[in-house]
Amino acid sequence: MANNDTIFANTIFALATAPGKSGVAVLRVSGTHALQALKTLCRLESVTARSAHYASFFHPATGELIDKGIALFFKGPHSFTGEDVAELQVHGGLAVMRDLLSALSGMKGLRAADAGEFTRRAFLNHKMDLMEAEGLADLIEAETQAQKSQAMRQMQGEFSDFYEQLRTRIIKALAHLEAYIDFPDEDIPESVLFELTSDISHLQSSIEEALQDERSGERVRDGISIAILGAPNVGKSSLLNVIAKRDVAIVSSRAGTTRDVIEVHLDIAGYPVVLVDTAGIRESRDEIEAEGIRRALERAANADIKLVMFDGGQWPSAESGSTSLVDEASFVVVNKCDLLKDKGRESNPFSGPLANPLNKKPLFISTSTGEGVDTLLAAIRQRIVERFSFSGGSFITRARHRALLTEASQYLEKSKQDLPLELKCEELRQAAQAVGKITGKIQVDDVLDVIFKSFCIGK
Ligand SMILES: Nc1nc2c(ncn2[C@@H]2O[C@H](COP(=O)(O)OP(=O)(O)OP(=O)(O)O)[C@@H](O)[C@H]2O)c(=O)[nH]1
Numbered sequence: 001m002a003n004n005d006t007i008f009a010n011t012i013f014a015l016a017t018a019p020g021k022s023g024v025a026v027l028r029v030s031g032t033h034a035l036q037a038l039k040t041l042c043r044l045e046s047v048t049a050r051s052a053h054y055a056s057f058f059h060p061a062t063g064e065l066i067d068k069g070i071a072l073f074f075k076g077p078h079s080f081t082g083e084d085v086a087e088l089q090v091h092g093g094l095a096v097m098r099d100l101l102s103a104l105s106g107m108k109g110l111r112a113a114d115a116g117e118f119t120r121r122a123f124l125n126h127k128m129d130l131m132e133a134e135g136l137a138d139l140i141e142a143e144t145q146a147q148k149s150q151a152m153r154q155m156q157g158e159f160s161d162f163y164e165q166l167r168t169r170i171i172k173a174l175a176h177l178e179a180y181i182d183f184p185d186e187d188i189p190e191s192v193l194f195e196l197t198s199d200i201s202h203l204q205s206s207i208e209e210a211l212q213d214e215r216s217g218e219r220v221r222d223g224i225s226i227a228i229l230g231a232p233n234v235g236k237s238s239l240l241n242v243i244a245k246r247d248v249a250i251v252s253s254r255a256g257t258t259r260d261v262i263e264v265h266l267d268i269a270g271y272p273v274v275l276v277d278t279a280g281i282r283e284s285r286d287e288i289e290a291e292g293i294r295r296a297l298e299r300a301a302n303a304d305i306k307l308v309m310f311d312g313g314q315w316p317s318a319e320s321g322s323t324s325l326v327d328e329a330s331f332v333v334v335n336k337c338d339l340l341k342d343k344g345r346e347s348n349p350f351s352g353p354l355a356n357p358l359n360k361k362p363l364f365i366s367t368s369t370g371e372g373v374d375t376l377l378a379a380i381r382q383r384i385v386e387r388f389s390f391s392g393g394s395f396i397t398r399a400r401h402r403a404l405l406t407e408a409s410q411y412l413e414k415s416k417q418d419l420p421l422e423l424k425c426e427e428l429r430q431a432a433q434a435v436g437k438i439t440g441k442i443q444v445d446d447v448l449d450v451i452f453k454s455f456c457i458g459k
């Protein structure tokens with residue numbers, strides 16, 4: 001049972017490296033008792049900050065030598081959390097780790113850290129803002145190049161600058177307006193209100209511009225979804241397997257083989273991609289297949305890119321259920337081009353202004369011979385880079401940022417209405433608060449738990 005010491009302990013400790021066997025593991029201790037803990041463990045009289053000490057670590061209860069390693073001390077506020085921090089670099093053995101953790105947990109004022117607690121303290125001690133903390137979490141999660149570079153930019157405060165400038169501009173407008181609050185309305189020069197409305201409109205345009213980013217920041221973070229769609233038996237699962245380079249989905253000559261949504265995670269041009277194979281779309285009385293088709297259509301609606309597939313053996317005849325799925329976000333893919341009839345490549349049911357205003361050019365492939373697959377992949381790669389790599393980058397990487405920015409824009413809109421000055425000011429204040437919540441400049445206790453719980457323990 002936790003005693004009072006544990007409950008009120010303000011010094012936290014955790015393994016900062018991944019649990020398991022490793023050459024070196026790092027344990028981190030943060031809080032007012034960090035220095036004392038280090039001295040006790042290493043039996044040192046004094047410890048120099050920011051110097052590496054080659055030390056022996058002893059269990060205070062048993063006196064047993066646990067390990068030899070490096071001890072480091074960072075005096076607050078010049079540390080990651082802003083508090084006194086001790087870092088122990090030891091051998092990454094399971095028994096070493098268990099003994100060290102047991103030694104630390106037996107010390108007065110120390111307790112095991114919660115998930116994300118080190119970063120939370122860094123935020124509370126103003127070492128980083130909320131945007132930067134989220135960037136750090138994303139950096140740890142990053143698997144692809146695009147994810148890494150976006151997370152780095154966010155972690156280094158590039159995105160925070162955008163939001164802070166926005167907030168400062170709103171506050172300036174607010175201050176300007178507040179200066180007139182004690183004036184009777186008729187004494188305020190027309191030009192002041194006119195200038196203010198124009199400033200607010202400029203602010204709104206900056207926000208709208210940021211919102212119109214094709215959700216590229218969120219896509220980079222969460223993955224771009226590509227759905228393979230089409231009638232049964234056209235070779236959707238075969239294409240998934242070819243692109244994934246392994247037998248993920250069952251392929252058979254029986255129509256209606258795939259019933260569920262099958263996902264494969266890939267890295268295309270540095271972007272995280274979720275490639276989705278779906279059930280063939282047709283009228284079906286079979287309850288399970290019908291559910292599969294419903295899920296396929298749902299995926300189609302949410303996909304960033306659609307690969308709408310047709311059977312080369314039938315081409316240029318094309319199933320209407322599939323043709324209706326072709327839109328701006330689609331590629332028309334004709335599979336089984338090894339079975340194409342003479343002149344099949346010249347026929348295009350999608351050409352002509354009436355047949356299809358999008359005038360999609362089909363890509364001919366054969367998952368059996370491999371023909372055209374590289375060309376299709378190159379086309380997908382190009383589309384991803386075109387759509388998701390904004391030169392300036394997106395400032396929005398989570399739904400939270402988008403919702404608050406949208407909210408800010410709505411408050412700005414209201415502030416332009418014909419309202420008493422006090423109410424206009426209130427709308428502007430709310431707009432500034434919404435933007436402030438993005439970087440955490442405005443206290444946001446309710447979201448802190450959600451954000452920091454998603455970190456791993458030790459970060
Ligand atoms: N000749 C030829 N046959 C192919 C090609 N690609 C796939 N097939 C065959 O077409 C059949 C159907 O392939 P699948 O990949 O299971 O088709 P699917 O679209 O996933 O089918 P459902 O899951 O039923 O919707 C299998 O017998 C494949 O071997 C191709 O390029 N050429």
Ligand SMILES: [Mg+2]
Pocket residue numbers: 236237238249250251257258277278279280
């Ligand atoms: Mg299939």
